[in-house]
Amino acid sequence: MIQIITENNYLREQTKNNSEFKxxxxxxxxxxxxxxxxxxxxxxQNLWYNKGVNQDSINEINDLKHLKNTIENSLNSKIVIxxxxxxxxxxxxxxxxxxxxxQLKNETKLIEKIINENIYCFPFDLYYEKTITKxxxxxxxxxxxxxxxxxxxxxxxxxxxxxxSSTKSDKINTIKVNDKVYMTSLNINENIDLIIEFMKxxxxxxxxxxxxxxxxxxINILNDIEIKKQLNQIDEEILQLEQNKMHIKExxxxxxxxxxxxxxxxxxxQNKVIEILNEILDYSDENFVDEMExxxxxxxxxxxxxxxxxxLKRNIAGTDISKTLxxxxxxxxxxxxxxxxxxxxxxxxxxxxxxxxxxxxxxxPDRQIKIAERNNILIIRTxxxxxxxxxxxxKKINTExxxxxxxxxxxxxxxxxx
Numbered sequence: 130m131i132q133i134i135t136e137n138n139y140l141r142e143q144t145k146n147n148s149e150f151k152x153x154x155x156x157x158x159x160x161x162x163x164x165x166x167x168x169x170x171x172x173x174q175n176l177w178y179n180k181g182v183n184q185d186s187i188n189e190i191n192d193l194k195h196l197k198n199t200i201e202n203s204l205n206s207k208i209v210i211x212x213x214x215x216x217x218x219x220x221x222x223x224x225x226x227x228x229x230x231x232q233l234k235n236e237t238k239l240i241e242k243i244i245n246e247n248i249y250c251f252p253f254d255l256y257y258e259k260t261i262t263k264x265x266x267x268x269x270x271x272x273x274x275x276x277x278x279x280x281x282x283x284x285x286x287x288x289x290x291x292x293x294s295s296t297k298s299d300k301i302n303t304i305k306v307n308d309k310v311y312m313t314s315l316n317i318n319e320n321i322d323l324i325i326e327f328m329k330x331x332x333x334x335x336x337x338x339x340x341x342x343x344x345x346x347x348i349n350i351l352n353d354i355e356i357k358k359q360l361n362q363i364d365e366e367i368l369q370l371e372q373n374k375m376h377i378k379e380x381x382x383x384x385x386x387x388x389x390x391x392x393x394x395x396x397x398x399q400n401k402v403i404e405i406l407n408e409i410l411d412y413s414d415e416n417f418v419d420e421m422e423x424x425x426x427x428x429x430x431x432x433x434x435x436x437x438x439x440x441l442k443r444n445i446a447g448t449d450i451s452k453t454l455x456x457x458x459x460x461x462x463x464x465x466x467x468x469x470x471x472x473x474x475x476x477x478x479x480x481x482x483x484x485x486x487x488x489x490x491x492x493x494p495d496r497q498i499k500i501a502e503r504n505n506i507l508i509i510r511t512x513x514x515x516x517x518x519x520x521x522x523x524k525k526i527n528t529e530x531x532x533x534x535x536x537x538x539x540x541x542x543x544x545x546x547x
Contacts, residue, residue: 131334134158134196135170135318136189143321150321155192161203166333169196169248171240172213172318177233180222184231184239193247200249201372203309204364207333210248212240212314215257215272234272238397249310250378251289252385260295262302262315264330269323273314274300292331303331387518390511392483394440398511399424402438402478405514409521411528423456432472432536435460440480445497445508453477454504475506476535478514487512493541502540509542516546523547 133140133152144150153159155176161167178188187193200208215234219227233240234257241255254276262269277300292311293303303313311331317323328334349357390401403425407413412427425436437453453475464471482490493508501508517534520526525547534544 130164131166131168131328132159132161132164133168133170133324135168136173136175137170137318140170140318140321147321155189155196158192158195158199161199161206161208164206166207166209166328167203168209168211168324170211170318171244172211172216172316174216177213177216177218178222178227179218179220180227182221184218184220184229184236185242187243190243190247193243196248197250200310201375202368204368206309208249208310209328209333210244210310210312211318212255212273212312214270214314214316215259237273240273245379245382249306250375250382251306252378252382253289253304253312255314258298258300260298260300260302262293263296264293264326267323267326269327270316271295271300271302271314272316274302275304275312275314277301305331388515390515391480391487392440393480394483398440398480399438402436402511402514405518406436409518409528409531422459423453426460428471429532432474432532433460434474434476434535436476436478438478440483442482442484444491445479445481445493447497447500449479450477450497450500450504450506450508453506457504457506474536475504476509477501477506478509478511480511498540505539507535507538507542508540513542513544517544520547 130148131150133144133150134155135141135152136154141152144152151159151164176187176189179186180188213233215232218231218233218236218239219229221228237255237257241253245251255273256276257272258274260271260274262271274295290305291301291303292305293313293315294301302315303311305311311333313327315327317327325334386401387405390398390405393401406425406427410427410429412429414426414428423435424438427434427436435453435456437456439449441449457473457475461473464473481493490512493510498508500506517526517531521528521531534542
């Protein structure tokens with residue numbers, strides 16, 4: 130039998146007279162191993178809403194989270210994950226209306242994040258490109274493709290293989306992650322016939338095969354009992370290894386998110402840097418509002434840090450330092466008007482020459498360092514921040530040490546990794 134997990138009611142309607150299919154919503158998923166094949170359908174507009182203010186989740190995320198354990202615990206079932214097409218993503222609900230809207234082609238990292246964190250964890254890159262793939266006499270569209278470079282270089286954690294690609298341009302749209310999990314960006318959920326044709330083509334379904342009755346498993350002959358015990362033991366060992374492997378992949382994925390400060394820019398860089406600073410400086414200010422002045426503000430007992438972040442393809446210019454300095458001037462004027470006194474320090478955190486390997490990046494120009502020194506500005510390159518963060522996690526440096534570093538130094542941060 131086949132379980133289809135979907136929010137698309139038309140699939141339930143199309144399969145209501147077919148006993149081979151069971152359609153369930155994400156709120157009432159049944160055990161994967163109760164079925165030969167499980168199809169997880171993410172291609173539903175109903176899924177892509179987030180009442181929260183950030184572009185980092187969807188409303189049904191708590192229902193999706195159960196899928197990860199369900200898939201991990203599955204030993205025999207084949208699992209197909211259908212990715213969304215270029216649907217609209219809505220977020221920030223206010224007065225029963227969603228304020229923000231964006232097409233999923235501009236939110237591929239969100240798709241990757243939701244799958245990795247809640248369904249099945251493995252590293253993959255998705256990019257927008259409309260293609261057509263022929264399966265038999267059917268032409269099936271796709272709005273997204275998997276990175277061919279990643280497939281060709283063979284991932285070390287997951288033995289991913291290409292299963293299907295577009296007919297003319299050879300863009301990869303279907304991959305086999307391992308022996309049980311498949312993923313496709315093909316628009317196969319338009320009707321049940323397309324799903325069946327797809328399953329036949331990737332050789333996980335044969336409609337002419339005689340269905341084995343459930344009761345046959347209770348009939349034991351010859352050495353059935355002994356070999357079933359051996360099989361159960363092997364299955365348990367495989368499950369434990371799969372779970373260990375999953376935890377390792379999750380850890381690698383988390384590390385990759387942290388390393389992203391070496392090449393990200395704009396909001397993504399800003400959010401990740403703030404997350405790191407909050408941890409190493411033992412700080413939290415959920416009420417901070419970015420009013421297009423400094424990116425973040427950290428107030429400790431004896432000092433206020435005004436944080437500016439930037440991702441650059443070039444080296445640091447004088448105008449970059451000036452922008453941080455202007456934030457300091459503006460903030461000092463504000464607190465003077467309020468008759469307050471604070472020790473204010475500008476901190477410029479930069480992913481400089483972010484397209485280059487760390488070893489190929491040029492040093493910060495002396496002129497920019499001297500400008501920063503004269504104006505009580507501290508430049509921190511993201512590779513330096515990463516070193517501090519690593520030492521902090523490894524308990525080689527503490528929050529007080531880091532505050533002292535940021536307070537006492539001007540120009541470019543000097544830090545010797547432990």
